[in-house]
Amino acid sequence: MDEQRRRHYLEAMGIVQWRRRDTGRVSEVTEQAPDPAAVSPSPVEGDDVSRLDWEALEARVRGCTACELHRTRTQVVFGVGNRNADWMIVGEAPGAEEDRRGEPFVGRAGQLLDAMLHAIGLQRQEVYIANVLKCRPPNNRDPRPEEVEQCEPYLKRQVALVAPRLILAVGRIAAQNLLKTNAPLSRLRGRVHSYGETETPLVVTYHPAYLLRSPREKRKAWEDLKLAREVAGR
Numbered sequence: 001m002d003e004q005r006r007r008h009y010l011e012a013m014g015i016v017q018w019r020r021r022d023t024g025r026v027s028e029v030t031e032q033a034p035d036p037a038a039v040s041p042s043p044v045e046g047d048d049v050s051r052l053d054w055e056a057l058e059a060r061v062r063g064c065t066a067c068e069l070h071r072t073r074t075q076v077v078f079g080v081g082n083r084n085a086d087w088m089i090v091g092e093a094p095g096a097e098e099d100r101r102g103e104p105f106v107g108r109a110g111q112l113l114d115a116m117l118h119a120i121g122l123q124r125q126e127v128y129i130a131n132v133l134k135c136r137p138p139n140n141r142d143p144r145p146e147e148v149e150q151c152e153p154y155l156k157r158q159v160a161l162v163a164p165r166l167i168l169a170v171g172r173i174a175a176q177n178l179l180k181t182n183a184p185l186s187r188l189r190g191r192v193h194s195y196g197e198t199e200t201p202l203v204v205t206y207h208p209a210y211l212l213r214s215p216r217e218k219r220k221a222w223e224d225l226k227l228a229r230e231v232a233g234r
């Protein structure tokens, strides 16, 4: 990526680069943003899903009626990207734009996610992106435990098939559900967790929608991304 574009994406992350005239070394400073004001359901059989290949898994998810969300969705948002990716990004659930277009993270939050990825030298197509829920909760309400439970085998299988070197959980809902904890996001970020039986390294950061509302937190998100990059490169 050329330097000008990289700067553009870093700026979207609130990162300003300074080059020292004497040494030519680059250091990063985070801009302090101005004060922010921000059919009947049929259960999913986990054992069964854990043996599906990509094609069968996608078909299963697209036809899923395991929870009430299938009644209100426009379409299923399965996941997108490189199925052999080193990085897997996991968000919460599709929003209105994702529900309309059938792809995760394509709204405003998605644009910031793309910029976050670019800032650490990754293109959207290089990573695999999925959500905890594959269908949009009405009015963007939080996912309900029974919805997460029904959808969990799908995400688990996606992680197993991608076999990433790193999972980046974006936002509290993704982090808490992947790590099976109620701990607040502030206690989950800043360290490396382990996901599932494969013990895949997992790093937690803020949800880009939250960063749009609270741009001062971009500094911490940038620290999380650098931690993730270090872990993925190990």
Ligand code: URA
Binding pocket: 091, 092, 093, 094, 095, 098, 103, 104, 105, 106, 107, 109, 110, 131, 171, 209
């Ligand atoms: N927020 C999410 O968590 N996922 C999406 O796909 C879009 C917005």
